[in-house]
Amino acid sequence: MKKIRPVLPLLTSVLFIVSCSKSGSDPDTPPATSCTGAAKTFSLDVNPIIQTYCNQASCHASGSTNGPGPLTNYSQVYSARAVIRNAVATGLMPKNTTLSTAQKNAVVCWIDSGAPNN
Numbered sequence: 439m440k441k442i443r444p445v446l447p448l449l450t451s452v453l454f455i456v457s458c459s460k461s462g463s464d465p466d467t468p469p470a471t472s473c474t475g476a477a478k479t480f481s482l483d484v485n486p487i488i489q490t491y492c493n494q495a496s497c498h499a500s501g502s503t504n505g506p507g508p509l510t511n512y513s514q515v516y517s518a519r520a521v522i523r524n525a526v527a528t529g530l531m532p533k534n535t536t537l538s539t540a541q542k543n544a545v546v547c548w549i550d551s552g553a554p555n556n
Contacts, residue, residue, distance in 0.1 A: 492509050
């Protein structure tokens with residue numbers, strides 16, 4: 439019985455640490471993005487999403503001071519691409535609505551491919 443005593447506190451500590459560790463996916467990590475298929479373009483894929491969900495809601499229209507400011511043209515969107523990617527991938531933006539998985543993938547994949555002006 440004496441040999442078990444020194445092991446018991448160690449075993450209890452290990453079990454406690456393991457039971458307190460996170461399991462599964464990290465809630466702060468956005469879901470994986472699928473960038474398969476045709477490359478996304480700014481003019482056909484991304485800009486319509488930005489104009490519909492970011493500008494028409496007046497959150498990032500001309501003169502906006504919200505977040506990265508106005509997102510009315512390619513230069514503004516390109517300059518804010520890191521902020522946009524994070525906000526879209528994590529679901530923080532757009533406010534008061536949700537983008538579909540395809541829309542999120544379009545924005546994230548376009549940015550990940552270098553955010554070309556195409």
